[in-house]
Amino acid sequence: MKVAFVGKGGSGKTTLASLFVRHLAARGLPVAAIDADINQHLAVALGLDEERAAKIPALGERLPELKDWLRGANPRIASASAMVKTTPPGDGSRLLGLGGDDPFHALGQEVDGVTLLATGPFSDDDLGVSCYHAKTGAVELYLNHLVDGPGEYVVADMTAGADSFASGLFTRFDLMFLVAEPTRKGVGVYRQYTEYARDYGVAIAVVGNKVQDDDDLAYLRAHVGDDLLTWLGQSAAVRALEQGRDDVVLEDAERAALDLMRDAVDARRKDWERFRAQGVEFHLRNARSRTDPALRAELEEQVDPGFRYPV
Numbered sequence: 142m143k144v145a146f147v148g149k150g151g152s153g154k155t156t157l158a159s160l161f162v163r164h165l166a167a168r169g170l171p172v173a174a175i176d177a178d179i180n181q182h183l184a185v186a187l188g189l190d191e192e193r194a195a196k197i198p199a200l201g202e203r204l205p206e207l208k209d210w211l212r213g214a215n216p217r218i219a220s221a222s223a224m225v226k227t228t229p230p231g232d233g234s235r236l237l238g239l240g241g242d243d244p245f246h247a248l249g250q251e252v253d254g255v256t257l258l259a260t261g262p263f264s265d266d267d268l269g270v271s272c273y274h275a276k277t278g279a280v281e282l283y284l285n286h287l288v289d290g291p292g293e294y295v296v297a298d299m300t301a302g303a304d305s306f307a308s309g310l311f312t313r314f315d316l317m318f319l320v321a322e323p324t325r326k327g328v329g330v331y332r333q334y335t336e337y338a339r340d341y342g343v344a345i346a347v348v349g350n351k352v353q354d355d356d357d358l359a360y361l362r363a364h365v366g367d368d369l370l371t372w373l374g375q376s377a378a379v380r381a382l383e384q385g386r387d388d389v390v391l392e393d394a395e396r397a398a399l400d401l402m403r404d405a406v407d408a409r410r411k412d413w414e415r416f417r418a419q420g421v422e423f424h425l426r427n428a429r430s431r432t433d434p435a436l437r438a439e440l441e442e443q444v445d446p447g448f449r450y451p452v
């Protein structure tokens with residue numbers, strides 16, 4: 142299952158993603174975590190010290206070799222440089238398995254049973270050139286080529302705001318957790334996101350965060366209704382984790398919230414055909430946005446109409 146944490150800046154995306162990932166890993170479940178945010182904080186939230194966190198290789202800086210591996214013997218993709226973030230797999234492409242023996246997972250870092258992948262931080266080189274989308278392109282390629290099986294989880298900590306909806310990236314997820322504080326801005330993004338998601342049949346579940354009392358809860362319920370899956374309060378455990386303590390125990394209510402989140406993910410039914418078709422749709426949209434007719438045609442021809450995920 143492919144899961145994303147989205148929401149406004151500072152709402153608690155990284156915190157909840159890391160708690161969820163730890164929750165799964167503690168139960169012995171296979172889980173990969175991807176830091177897809179401009180500011181890379183997930184590694185530290187998972188308990189790595191700053192020094193080790195800074196050493197995690199950035200997928201975004203290895204795109205040529207990653208693309209070369211993925212395209213494999215696919216005759217529709219002439220070279221790594223012809224491959225863009227939306228280029229879908231086709232006959233001859235290599236596909237990924239969770240935690241597999243491949244160049245993506247080779248760049249990952251094991252943290253307490255979690256495979257952590259990172260797109261890499263936004264650097265000055267990215268400014269004005271290709272923007273951060275070039276780097277998150279590594280995440281899109283990873284998700285497009287990953288055939289995850291039942292009981293396997295990929296959890297992505299996403300960039301704040303509606304950026305995740307600028308490309309087709311949001312359609313790659315089986316479930317998006319929208320982390321919302323009980324504030325106007327917190328629920329404001331909910332409206333924006335659900336509009337995008339509804340058109341594509343992408344499931345969103347709201348997880349309230351920093352909910353302090355019944356009024357906060359009533360506020361969330363009034364604005365997001367039944368989409369409110371569960372919530373966390375102001376958490377002493379989160380604070381203790383932030384202080385670097387390693388003897389932290391979650392409260393029962395917090396564990397119960399994480400269990401509900403896992404149940405919500407497990408209840409999703411995979412629709413590989415929709416996954417494939419939407420990937421192609423966004424790739425064609427990307428192709429048709431190009432002004433150079435030759436480039437446009439080259440990208441369009443990358444679509445292999447006969448390809449189906451081997452599931």
Ligand SMILES: Nc1ncnc2c1ncn2[C@@H]1O[C@H](COP(=O)(O)OP(=O)(O)OP(=O)(O)O)[C@@H](O)[C@H]1O
Nearest residue numbers: 150151152153154155156301351373374375376379
């Ligand atoms: N339930 C909680 N209880 C206590 N503190 C929390 C809780 N959730 C988040 N925080 C704190 O709020 C701050 C922001 O959280 P976090 O970094 O997870 O947000 P974010 O949405 O990932 O932010 P950004 O948009 O900058 O990536 C952090 O200091 C975090 O420890």
Ligand SMILES: [Mg+2]
Nearest residue numbers: 154155178182
């Ligand atoms: Mg964050």
